[in-house]
Amino acid sequence: xxxxxxxxxxxxxxxxxxxxxxxxxxxxxxxxxxxxxxxxxxxxxxxxxxxxxxxxxxxxxxxxxxxxxxxxxxxxxxxxxxxxxxxxxxxxxxxxxxxxxxxxxxxxxxxxxxxxxxxxxxxxxxxxxxxxxxxxxxxxxxxxxxxxxxxxxxxxxxxxxxxxxxxxxxxxxxxxxxxxxxxxxxxxxxxxxxxxxxxxxxxxxxxxxxxxxxxxxxxxxxxxxxxxxxxxxxxxxxxxxxxxxxxxxxxxxxxxxxxxxxxxxxxxxxxxxxx
Amino acid sequence: xxxxxxxxxxxxxxxxxxxxxxxxxxxxxxxxxxxxxxxxxxxxxxxxxxxxxxxxxxxxxxxxxxxxxxxxxxxxxxxxxxxxxxxxxxxxxxxxxxxxxxxxxxxxxxxxxxxxxxxxxxxxxxxxxxxxxxxxxxxxxxxxxxxxxxxxxxxxxxxxxxxxxxxxxxxxxxxxxxxxxxxxxxxxxxxxxxxxxxxxxxxxxxxxxxxxxxxxxxxxxxxxxxxxxxxxxxxxxxxxxxxxxxxxxxxxxxxxxxxxxxxxxxxxxxxxxxxxxxxxxxxxxxxxxxxxxxxxxxxxxxxxxx
Numbered sequence: 001x002x003x004x005x006x007x008x009x010x011x012x013x014x015x016x017x018x019x020x021x022x023x024x025x026x027x028x029x030x031x032x033x034x035x036x037x038x039x040x041x042x043x044x045x046x047x048x049x050x051x052x053x054x055x056x057x058x059x060x061x062x063x064x065x066x067x068x069x070x071x072x073x074x075x076x077x078x079x080x081x082x083x084x085x086x087x088x089x090x091x092x093x094x095x096x097x098x099x100x101x102x103x104x105x106x107x108x109x110x111x112x113x114x115x116x117x118x119x120x121x122x123x124x125x126x127x128x129x130x131x132x133x134x135x136x137x138x139x140x141x142x143x144x145x146x147x148x149x150x151x152x153x154x155x156x157x158x159x160x161x162x163x164x165x166x167x168x169x170x171x172x173x174x175x176x177x178x179x180x181x182x183x184x185x186x187x188x189x190x191x192x193x194x195x196x197x198x199x200x201x202x203x204x205x206x207x208x209x210x211x212x213x214x215x216x217x218x219x220x221x222x223x224x225x226x227x228x229x230x231x232x233x234x235x236x237x238x239x240x241x242x243x244x245x246x247x248x249x250x251x252x253x254x255x256x257x258x259x260x261x262x263x264x265x266x267x268x269x270x271x272x273x274x275x
Numbered sequence: 276x277x278x279x280x281x282x283x284x285x286x287x288x289x290x291x292x293x294x295x296x297x298x299x300x301x302x303x304x305x306x307x308x309x310x311x312x313x314x315x316x317x318x319x320x321x322x323x324x325x326x327x328x329x330x331x332x333x334x335x336x337x338x339x340x341x342x343x344x345x346x347x348x349x350x351x352x353x354x355x356x357x358x359x360x361x362x363x364x365x366x367x368x369x370x371x372x373x374x375x376x377x378x379x380x381x382x383x384x385x386x387x388x389x390x391x392x393x394x395x396x397x398x399x400x401x402x403x404x405x406x407x408x409x410x411x412x413x414x415x416x417x418x419x420x421x422x423x424x425x426x427x428x429x430x431x432x433x434x435x436x437x438x439x440x441x442x443x444x445x446x447x448x449x450x451x452x453x454x455x456x457x458x459x460x461x462x463x464x465x466x467x468x469x470x471x472x473x474x475x476x477x478x479x480x481x482x483x484x485x486x487x488x489x490x491x492x493x494x495x496x497x498x499x500x501x502x503x504x505x506x507x508x509x510x511x512x513x514x515x516x517x518x519x520x521x522x523x524x525x526x527x528x529x530x531x532x533x534x535x536x537x538x539x540x541x542x543x544x545x546x547x548x549x550x551x552x553x554x555x556x557x558x559x560x561x562x563x564x565x566x567x568x569x570x571x572x573x574x575x576x577x578x579x580x581x
Contacts, residue, residue: 007484011379015391018376022395022456025409028420032412045423087304094301106302113309116317117563119513119536120556123543124316124323130330144312147305178297207402209516210536214544225404229520232408239412246405257400261393264400268457269464 029250032243033057040239056244064234065219066245069227072138076223077205080142084201085194087147092155093186097163098178107156114149126214140215141208141223151197157270158193159186196267199260203253224249323553330547341554351555353528354538355562357443361518361534362511365447370503372451373458374496378488380459381466392463396456407449407520411436414445436521439531446532449517458503465499466492501574508566512559515540535559 032040035050061067094100095107125144126135134140163186171181187194209225216222222230231245257264324342327335345351380391398406413420414435422432435441469492477487493500515536522532526541533541539559543552 008384011382011385015376015379015385018372018455019391019394021452022398025398025406025413025452028413029409041418042423044427045420090301091305094298098298098301100295100298103298106306110305113313116313117509117513117560119539119559120320121313121316122539123549123553123556124319125312126543127319127323127328127549128312128316144308147308149305152302152305178294178301182301203400207404209402209404209520210540214540225402228404228408229523232411232520232523239415242408243412246408249405250401253400253402254397257393257397261396262389265392265396265460269460 026250026254029243029247032240033247035240037238037240052240053244056240057248060231060241060244060248064227064231065222066224066227066231066248068220069222069224070248072221073206073224076138076141077202079138080146080205081198081201083142083146084148084151085198088151088197089155089187089190089194090182091147091152093159093163093182093190095152096156096159097165097168097186110149110152114153122210122214129215135215136217136221137215138221141205141212151201154197154267155190155193158190162193163189192263195260196263199256199264200267203256206253320553320556323550324557325554326550328549330549334550337550341551342557344551345554345558350528350533350538351535351558354533354535357439357528357531358512358514358534361443361447361450361514362508364444365450366504366507366511369451369455370458370500370507373455373503374462374493374500375488376455376459377462377466378492381463382484392460396460398453398455399457401453403449403453403516404520406453407517410445410449410452411521414441436532437530439529442522442531446514446517446521446534449521450511450514454507458507461499461503462496465496469495501570505567505570508570509563512563512566535562 030053031047031049033056034053036052039046039050095103095110129135129140167185168181171185176184207225208223212223212226216226219230228245228249232242235241323334325337325339326341327337376395379385380388380395385391415422416434416436417432419435421435425432433441435445473491473495474487477491482490513536514534518526518532518534518537519540522530526532526537528538535555536559539552539555542548542555
């Protein structure tokens with residue numbers, strides 16, 4: 001082989017460097033979140049963990065409305081994920097497996113809507129929400145996105161390959177209606193695609209920032225991301241508490257990743273290659 | 276028997292009818308939602324862009340005033356400049372590092388590939404708000420880790436978040452950290468598809484690994500590289516959360532952290548100039564279209580030349 005030792009060493013060092021850069025900010029979150037405020041400002045900075053993590057978590061949960069915002073975010077993320085799964089799987093199944101007039105046109109149109117830059121929508125959407133009284137309401141965060149082009153496109157590509165036509169034919173011969181076929185035959189086959197879409201939607205909703213920032217005006221209704229930036233304003237001189245909040249907002253995502261990293265990575269690569 | 280027959284066909288017919296509209300019922304929700312929350316706002320934003328509206332009172336028609344104001348608005352151009360600088364110092368190193376990492380990870384002697392892939396991808400799943408807060412404290416003007424480390428080497432602390440040059444670097448670094456692994460994963464799928472005999476042939480000719488990287492991997496990956504450049508450009512031009520979380524108050528176009536979308540947000544939702552804000556949004560669309568076309572021209576030209 002043409003790979004000499006020096007080259008192998010350089011490659012390993014480079015990858016190692018990448019791994020350290022990837023992981024260090026997570027470690028640093030734990031370091032900062034586990035220390036009392038007085039120990040943060042040392043020079044040279046101390047790189048070891050402290051032992052006040054649970055005390056800091058306790059403070060954040062009891063002295064602020066942070067925990068409440070976790071519940072708010074869970075509610076929004078779970079509701080919108082369920083709605084997205086339902087509407088996208090139904091439409092994706094129709095586009096992938098059913099024959100109907102105008103399908104090609106409708107699908108091209110759907111793909112075209114993905115090209116519209118999202119920022120164009122923000123001001124007039126706010127106007128619309130204001131007019132229909134949805135400013136300050138979770139409806140504005142959940143309803144507009146509950147059937148989205150990306151998810152439909154995603155489910156469609158999966159259905160086209162994964163559901164054999166013969167299966168649908170025989171269901172039809174047995175007198176099963178399209179909706180029953182969708183529920184009892186298509187949905188179970190779609191499960192892997194739905195799993196990715198669920199993770200993707202949940203994480204998107206969990207991390208969403210600009211739209212909730214514009215729509216929500218009552219602190220009681222704040223999502224986690226808004227509560228986080230608020231924490232920064234609340235504890236301007238207490239970094240450990242701010243980072244404890246950031247850590248708490250990140251931990252569920254880390255847990256999801258540990259459990260489902262394979263599905264997530266496979267889903268993202270498939271999505272990119274198909275596009 | 277004779278009676279059952281018509282009944283059965285009748286039933287079949289009714290089934291047939293429901294099944295005929297079923298596909299339309301299945302896809303309808305998307306189009307209804309798009310009409311209300313997608314198409315209407317886009318059309319309406321064209322109207323707002325030629326109007327004056329403070330968010331409360333009547334909408335007043337202005338004509339082209341917002342656009343002539345936009346063209347001469349130095350703050351808009353400075354925001355565009357900030358956005359482009361942040362994009363350039365973020366995206367170019369990010370995509371290059373992602374490419375090299377993908378190439379290295381695919382080499383035969385590297386073990387635990389799946390594990391390394393996951394670890395390098397991990398930053399992508401985090402929330403941009405949490406990470407911007409973390410980076411804001413690491414690069415704090417006074418006593419963050421970055422200045423602490425500079426102090427160890429006897430260097431003077433840097434005002435990371437208030438010096439225009441440095442705050443752009445901090446914003447870009449949030450982006451680099453979050454998206455290098457993501458792009459690496461995309462490149463890896465492409466690299467795996469490159470036919471093995473191309474590598475074999477290059478090795479037979481005595482090419483070294485760096486030569487293979489430049490002369491085989493990069494040309495073969497061209498379509499995927501262009502895809503990532505396109506996506507990063509569109510994403511980079513719309514950067515907002517990183518900048519807004521890092522510099523939540525007192526951001527100015529001169530200060531470096533004000534991106535176009537941040538300027539749009541401030542104009543509309545802080546200063547309540549929704550009409551002018553819409554004109555900025557259209558300005559942004561023109562900029563995005565310009566760079567997409569530029570991308571497209573460069574690629575078609577290169578493909579023809581090749």
